[in-house]
Amino acid sequence: GCGSDSTPVKALAADAALPDDVADGTVLRLGIPDAEVALETSGLIDEVEGYRIEWANISGGPQSLEAFRAGALDASSVAEIPPLFATWTDTPVKIFAVSENPDPLDNPIYELGVAPGVEVGDLADLKGKKIAYSPGQAQGALVLKALQKAGLAQDDVELVELQSVNDTYVNALGSKQVDVAPLGGTLLTSYLAKYGPDGGTSIRTGIRDDASVLYGPAEVFEDADKAAALKDFVRLWVKARQWVKDHPDEFAQAYYVEHEGLTLEDGKRLLATSANRDVIGSWDDFIARQQETADLLSSEQGHPELDVTTLYDRRYEQVVADALGGS
Amino acid sequence: MTASVISRPTAELTPVTVPDRRVLRRRLGPGRRIPFALWLGPLLLVALWFLASWTGVLDPRTLSEPWVVVSTAGDLIESGRLQEALRVSAVRAFAGLGLGIAVGLVLALVSGLSRVGEALIDGPVQVKRAIPSLALMPLLILWLGIGEEMKIITIAIGVAIPIYIHTHNGLRGIDGRYVELAETADLSRSRFVRHVVLPGATPGFLLGLRFAVTTSLLSLVVVEQINATSGIGHLITLASSYGQTEIIVVGLVVYALLGLIADGTVRLIERKALSWRRTLGSR
Amino acid sequence: MTASVISRPTAELTPVTVPDRRVLRRRLGPGRRIPFALWLGPLLLVALWFLASWTGVLDPRTLSEPWVVVSTAGDLIESGRLQEALRVSAVRAFAGLGLGIAVGLVLALVSGLSRVGEALIDGPVQVKRAIPSLALMPLLILWLGIGEEMKIITIAIGVAIPIYIHTHNGLRGIDGRYVELAETADLSRSRFVRHVVLPGATPGFLLGLRFAVTTSLLSLVVVEQINATSGIGHLITLASSYGQTEIIVVGLVVYALLGLIADGTVRLIERKALSWRRTLGSR
Amino acid sequence: MATHTGLEVSPTTGPPTGPPTGPPTAGAVRVEQLHRSFNEAGGVLKGLDLQIAPGQFVALIGKSGSGKSTLLRALAGLDREVAGTGIVEVPDRVSVVFQDSRLLPWKRVLDNVVLGLDGRDARDRGRQALAEVGLAGRERSWPHELSGGEQQRAALARSLVRDPQLLLADEPFGALDALTRIRMHALLHRLCAVHRPAVLLVTHDVDEAIVLADRVIVLVDGVVATDLTIDLGDQRSPADPRFAALRARLLADLGVEDDTRRVVEVAV
Amino acid sequence: MATHTGLEVSPTTGPPTGPPTGPPTAGAVRVEQLHRSFNEAGGVLKGLDLQIAPGQFVALIGKSGSGKSTLLRALAGLDREVAGTGIVEVPDRVSVVFQDSRLLPWKRVLDNVVLGLDGRDARDRGRQALAEVGLAGRERSWPHELSGGEQQRAALARSLVRDPQLLLADEPFGALDALTRIRMHALLHRLCAVHRPAVLLVTHDVDEAIVLADRVIVLVDGVVATDLTIDLGDQRSPADPRFAALRARLLADLGVEDDTRRVVEVAV
């Protein structure tokens, strides 16, 4: 790719200990906008030493994957699905930090929006309904999980293939083109605000959708300098997450209002729900849950079986744990 | 020294050699058409792709190897998915194309021949053109649902725009002397349209048609993201959401082929329909 | 009874009334241009929008009310976001436009004036045109990264296509008699290009330019999805990922305005540059 | 019906003579105080007066750039955008032969001739008109496949087939050789004898004007400077001394004092 | 330098007389067994032979559609795509006045005249040429603002300013009135006397041919049917009986047996 450095790469074995020394001129190219804002606002950014960070305003599965393939990005922040699809499409990646909501079932990212006039009280009511389904997106995986949890097969409902771009799902529900569609974040709020009066509702799935990871292309972890720089960055990132927890208003203003253009209320709401995340120092449960997701997608969408443990660089687990302990 | 005398060898078959020495000037036009030239460039591209993949210069993760694409295409054809997708998409594309051409032509005539019509139609068309179509999809879903009508009408709207603009432009560019002729020949408005405006605007219309067929193909990718179970656009969307690069590339190759065939067809029509023209290109 | 005699009243100021009775034929062309007519249709649309929102016919959930959009725009301007977005996007759009126009023109000349050039260039351009740009983005990111170059080059590629096709088409449509004239006047190739080809292809080029400016605007929405922190396309993308309908509509209104202004500007240039033409539209 | 088949020529029933019969105003041309100018620099027509009776054949001569085409375009109603004043009245059915032959390039010759004609026999009449102007067999040619003179004749056929009340012809014979020109003169003369349109014919050929017209007018400085009635009868021979006198008079109006052109004299 | 300023006219140094001086081949035209046909129906040129010596002035007459323009286009090298055989040789610097005046509509008159000319004085020469054809002050007009005859004169100026070795002119005076035509004749005559190009001039005006040319050829049935050398000297008056004899001969070749046109006679 175009972003490759001219300096020779110091190779690092997958099982070798993470080095501490970072060669001069090492650059980390990171697509983690909330971390960028948190570091800048808290002043933690001044602790970056021995390497440089180039921030990219990139987040989400498809964009980060494209940037990885192009060799233009070293790490990004996504939910649990993109690393799976990356592997299935022959782009080796490694997860090097994870976080989750301390109270996931009460603060789900997605709920199932129900069109006005449609009776869906719990997951069992999904039977026979028209459900918006986007195969490659997190929303699609959620639908499959919901069906699984309700004990329904794909044939028991009518899956309407519909990509969730912009407010497509809100409109599809509002105009009753589908009965049920997963809605997240501000889309859910705006749906309920718009169509609540007409009888539009939503139900919670009781399914965890709070997994969030930092991941990067596998090459990055074979480059001793980058791996070392990442090690330092992870330490800072843990501090930054902690700072966010301690300064929610400051962060909401800096990130949601100034960076993302939302209102402060929206920002605070998001911070309380989907952005309310704790860094995890022990990954076993997390990995197990992701394995379930992978297995479900394999069976329902016909992807090859995947052992998700191969996706993790667990050397960083210790780094995170140390950082958590130290803070 | 630009006018030089050269000799053209005459056919061997003629028993008595008939001399044919002409004055040949420096040719400033492009000369005779090379048949199937349209395909030369793309074939070269394919050859390059082959070479780059073969030598490993091109990473298969960047762009699948041609042979992989061929075998993937083979699989898709064997399973019948590709044919089915093409069939379904063809129906949508042609319906949208037909509707869009009709609407675009009528709008162009109304707006081209009356300043009031122009004042009412032209601005909104430019506005529609300037607005990202992705941003319009939610509105179209609200108004037209997610069924087949929505898909066809969306394609038709996309098609009508280039037809309108090019026909309007072609029409407005008709030599004023022919309009004078029509006025003195007391042509009725409908005859004026049939005998002067439409033939005079044909070059413009045909250029618009070249854009229209491509638009109808490209619109498939957008509309078939919504509640489609088959179609070439759906095939690509699905493959890209699963990251099935080879299938995406098969889809793109099909698009390239369809685009070339459609463009070639319109240009063939162009050559036939505009055979009366004596231009830089036709000499 | 088509040629009728009508009388035109003369200006009141003239003390002695000078009669001016002309033979006036049924006017078959569109007549005189109405200044600012381009804006009439859009203004009507806005009025309709206002009315429909006011009376409640238009559900605000479908399309935000104009006054809400205005106040949202006011907020965006107050916070400086809109101006900043426009500034950032303008730089990208103009850079891409300039580059794309240059490339498109050169390609059109090469391909328009030589059959070999055409064989090599024309097919690939048609292929590029037929391939969904969304599917090309990954490749472009791969080759050009995610920085500013990628954005500008992507816009430039989009711009070069209509410039190429329209200039090529316009050039090929130049009356063959003028080419003959150039040949007998012993024009050198460069003079031929300057004195015959470029002015003759100007109407085509300008039509292409109308598409090119719109393309550059529309491309912003695509390229600013990737690693942008400001820009009008980024504004829309961000707003739609959070479902901020009013901001999206502000963005679309800005697009409509920009589109109309750009189109109007090109048409103004057109009227100036083509003042030598006597056509259906200019009479 | 009979009055509308432009080229249905019956044997000459009698020569067209001076002032025509028929209602005095229908089919007449009246031009009063016609002013036309293309820019501030000065007018092209400066208060021109002209009356043409129905059925009268008027030839218009004048220097290149004197405003002949401008006058014809005013009569044809094609000068909406030109500045000026004055009164112009013309009959309903006007047909124009333009100075350029102005065939629609996208229509074959026959289709150009019958452009806008009604009726089932339109194409037959068109074919006949083409034959009369010597273009039989060229019905399916494209305009660009015709020679200059052939294009001019096709344009003439298009005008004649329409059976106008007023025929405005701007140098319709300019690109024709002597024989073809004589044939076209004869054709026009015959048709005028039958259908009696008023004719305003622009020509640079003084002899042609004298041979064909009832009246010859000369346009000088934006007005009709000379208005000569040709009373030579039907036997108009250039050998006739009256013919020669008329010619000398008209040439003098054009500024040619002595027609015995001497190459070296004018050259110096 | 002097030979290249097309319109630098010095007082006539002497009339151009019959056969020219100078090297025998440079600047000469040779056409042998020229065949040209546009379709299977039959040829337009059928084995035409023609030689024009350098500096010779040849007038070409022939019926409308007889192939005059076809021959000129062959000499100009504009008939690449036309079927046929034969040998054509022309000098290097050839200039063409087309039958249509063919001004580039997007260039003002002066820019049309100096199209492709080199040198700092090009525009001055163009201005001078325009003045010579009576278009002083019209330099900045658009072609569509010129009258028919003015366009023709602008095209003539464009050709003359180039100082060609061979001038091919296809009815360059067709749309001009008598006086302007005489002036243009004089201009052409003067320029030929100074720069001595070979000229092939198509005209329908037999008198014009006799007045201007060293030789008149008549094209009939695709070959040169008549080739007359005009030996009237420089005082060529139509009143001269030899002039009248030549005219009668050429008209007869064109098919006009009796030039004393009688309207009724031809009309019947």
Ligand SMILES: Nc1ncnc2c1ncn2[C@@H]1O[C@H](COP(=O)(O)OP(=O)(O)OP(=O)(O)O)[C@@H](O)[C@H]1O
């Ligand atoms: N559209 C125009 N704009 C400016 N000037 C014009 C325009 N049309 C004609 N003229 C000028 O008006 C004058 C009269 O033109 P017109 O065409 O009537 O001449 P004409 O008598 O027909 O000449 P010719 O015999 O050469 O055809 C000319 O000097 C011409 O240049």
Ligand SMILES: Nc1ncnc2c1ncn2[C@@H]1O[C@H](COP(=O)(O)OP(=O)(O)OP(=O)(O)O)[C@@H](O)[C@H]1O
């Ligand atoms: N491109 C063409 N295709 C078919 N036929 C043509 C073409 N050009 C000319 N012809 C025919 O060839 C014949 C000779 O044409 P040409 O133009 O040489 O005549 P011309 O002698 O110049 O006549 P004019 O005096 O009318 O200009 C005509 O009958 C014409 O119709």
Ligand SMILES: [Mg+2]
């Ligand atoms: Mg005129």
Ligand SMILES: [Mg+2]
């Ligand atoms: Mg000719």
